[in-house]
Amino acid sequence: MENQTIIWPAPAKLNLFLHITGRRANGYHELQSLFQLLDVGDELTFTIKDSSEIKLLTPIQGVPDEQNLIVRAAKALQQASNCKQGADIILNKKLPMGGGIGGGSSNAATTLVALNYMWQLNLPLEKLAHIGLSLGADVPIFVQGQTAFAQGVGEKLFPVSLKQHFYVVVTPDCHISTAEIFQHPDLPRDTATLDFNNYQFKQTQNDCQQLVFSRYPIVAKAFDWLIEYAPSRMTGTGASVFAMFEDEASARRCLAELPSFLSGFMAKGVNKSPVHSLLESLNIG
Numbered sequence: 297m298e299n300q301t302i303i304w305p306a307p308a309k310l311n312l313f314l315h316i317t318g319r320r321a322n323g324y325h326e327l328q329s330l331f332q333l334l335d336v337g338d339e340l341t342f343t344i345k346d347s348s349e350i351k352l353l354t355p356i357q358g359v360p361d362e363q364n365l366i367v368r369a370a371k372a373l374q375q376a377s378n379c380k381q382g383a384d385i386i387l388n389k390k391l392p393m394g395g396g397i398g399g400g401s402s403n404a405a406t407t408l409v410a411l412n413y414m415w416q417l418n419l420p421l422e423k424l425a426h427i428g429l430s431l432g433a434d435v436p437i438f439v440q441g442q443t444a445f446a447q448g449v450g451e452k453l454f455p456v457s458l459k460q461h462f463y464v465v466v467t468p469d470c471h472i473s474t475a476e477i478f479q480h481p482d483l484p485r486d487t488a489t490l491d492f493n494n495y496q497f498k499q500t501q502n503d504c505q506q507l508v509f510s511r512y513p514i515v516a517k518a519f520d521w522l523i524e525y526a527p528s529r530m531t532g533t534g535a536s537v538f539a540m541f542e543d544e545a546s547a548r549r550c551l552a553e554l555p556s557f558l559s560g561f562m563a564k565g566v567n568k569s570p571v572h573s574l575l576e577s578l579n580i581g
């Protein structure tokens with residue numbers, strides 16, 4: 297194992313629904329959501345160093361390294377554990393950024409889990425999730441690594457085993473700021489609390505969807521195109537929209553017919569994060 301480079305996956309997620317049930321005094325919103333993990337995502341590799349330097353060898357254009365969630369996660373872990381080691385990190389970015397599919401949060405979570413393993417810190421997942429929450433509301437779900445219902449701002453998680461559908465995910469070419477959507481006066485904030493035991497896709501919604509559609513017509517256009525094929529919805533605060541298929545062939549057909557004004561990918565829903573499958577094989581091997 298010494299010289300073998302481990303490729304750590306950082307999977308994408310979809311919010312199969314997103315309900316806003318209230319607003320906290322600090323302005324943050326109380327949410328209910330179902331986070332579906334996907335079998336596609338970015339990839340990260342780590343080379344451990346004896347000096348404490350954290351270096352991202354593949355910077356992301358437009359994201360200064362000190363703001364990159366990978367670097368921030370590595371530094372937060374060093375601090376929480378008093379670790380004196382560092383790392384050279386390579387990111388193979390495959391996911392579109394800022395599209396509501398969680399790329400940055402997933403990168404941060406994979407960094408926490410991978411460096412916890414490689415620096416031999418042995419911190420429990422709960423501790424890593426706690427460190428992750430300070431980096432972003434969606435980091436704990438990726439650290440825990442299971443498809444799950446979420447409550448609070450995303451930190452109260454209830455793992456669930458879902459039928460593994462196939463998804464076509466389309467990311468319209470527009471940037472939507474999460475803060476802008478959450479600050480908007482027209483956002484509905486009073487959806488009744490859902491009993492997760494009664495979850496059915498058709499009886500849920502994304503409370504940000506109408507607002508985003510009215511402000512970003514390209515997102516509505518992408519949705520109108522997808523809904524002709526299968527039940528569809530926006531994920532997170534956008535801009536990505538997804539269609540949910542029972543079988544792979546139908547999803548493939550939809551993707552093949554995607555018009556040129558849209559770009560997208562196909563993925564399978566998974567109940568367990570590929571990061572955790574990897575961890576298990578490393579711990580056995």
Ligand SMILES: C[C@@](CO)(OP(=O)(O)O)[C@H](O)COP(=O)(O)OP(=O)(O)OC[C@H]1O[C@@H](n2ccc(N)nc2=O)[C@H](O)[C@@H]1O
Pocket residue numbers: 311314323324325326327395396397398401431432433434448449450474475478479531532533534
């Ligand atoms: C709502 C979700 C669902 O997955 O949207 P996406 O980011 O995936 O689209 C996420 O939880 C988002 O998480 P994340 O993108 O990490 O949000 P943060 O950086 O923590 O917050 C960005 C801004 O959104 C607002 N915000 C965020 C989360 C929340 N529960 N209530 C809020 O009001 C706050 O104004 C905050 O300043």
Ligand SMILES: Nc1ncnc2c1ncn2[C@@H]1O[C@H](COP(=O)(O)OP(=O)(O)O)[C@@H](O)[C@H]1O
Pocket residue numbers: 356359363364365366392393394395396397398399400401402403404532534
């Ligand atoms: N490693 C990273 N990968 C992607 N985005 C990052 C990363 N670090 C910081 N960011 C910032 O986080 C923003 C949100 O990214 P991302 O997590 O991909 O989207 P979303 O939260 O909408 O799912 C990006 O626009 C970027 O400015």
